[in-house]
Amino acid sequence: MKNVFLAFTFLCSSFLIAQEGTNMKKVITPPEKVRLAFEKEYPGKVPVWSEEYVGDDNDELRYEARYNVDNKTKALAIYDNLGNMKAYELQIPLSQLPAKAQAYLKKNYPAKAIREIAVVVDYKNVTTYEVGVKKDAKFYDIQFDKEGGFDVIIEKPE
Template identity: 80%
Template sequence: MKNVLLLFTFLCSSFLIAQEGTNMKKAITPPEEVRLAFEKEYPGKVPVWSEEYVGDDADEIRFEARYNVNNTTKAVAIYDNLGNMKAFELQIAFRDLPVQAQSYLKKNYKAKAILEIAKVVDDKNKTTYEVGVTKDAKFYDVVFDKDGGFDVSIEKN
C-alpha cells in the first residue's frame, strides 16, 4: 500500500513537472466566445489560456484552458475559435486506467517511466487514454482506446 501511495504521488508530481516543461506556451487572452463558453461550462475555475495551431497546414487555431479541478488534479479544455469544445483532458491516476491498459504498461514500461496519465474525451464523445512515458531518453504518448486496448505510440519532441 505504501508503494502504491508513493507511485501515485510520484505520478502526480511528474505530471505537473512534465506539463510545465512541455507546455511552455505563451499565456494569451482568448476571444470572448471562447472565454464565455469556458465560464459557462466551468464556473469559478481560473484557467491559464494558450493557443495552438493544428490541422494539416496548421491553419486551425485551438484555445487551451488549463486549470485545477482540485488541489491534486489538473484538466485542459480545448476550444475552437467559435467557443465549441473540441476536447477535454483530465489527469487521472494509474489505477483509473482500464485494466487492459494497465497490463500493457506494466509489461512494456518501468513504473518510473510513466510521467503523466490523462483521460481524453473529444467533441464526438470518443474517449481515449493518453499516457506520457519515457523510453530510451525519448518521450512518447501511448494512446489506448476506451476499453484499454493499445492504439498507437507517438514520439513527441
C-alpha cells in the same frame, strides 16, 4: 498500499513537471466566445490560456485552458475560435486506467517510466486514454481506446 500512494504522488508531480516543460506557450486572452464557453462549463475555475495551431496545414486555431480541478488534479479544455469544445483532458491515477492498458504498461515499461496519465474526451464524445512515458531518453505518448486496448504510440519532443 504505501507503494501505490508513492506511485500516485510521483505521477502527479511528474505530470506537473512535464506540463511546465512542455507548456512553453505564450499566455493569451481568448476571444469572448471562448472565455464565456469555458466559464459556463467550468464556473469558478481559473484557467491559464494559450493557443495552438493544428490541422494538416496548421491552419486551425485552438485555445487551450489549463486549470486545477482540485489541489491534486489538472485538466485541459480545448476550444475552437467559436467557443466549441474540441477536447477535454483530465489527469487520472494509474488505477483508473482500464485493466488492459495497465497490463500493457506493466509488461512494456517500468513504473518509473510513466510520467503522466490522462483520460481524453473529444468533441464526438469519444473517450481515449493517454499515457506519457520516458524510455531511452525519449518521451512517448501512448494512446489506448476506451476499453484499454493499445491504439498508437507517438514520439513527442520533451
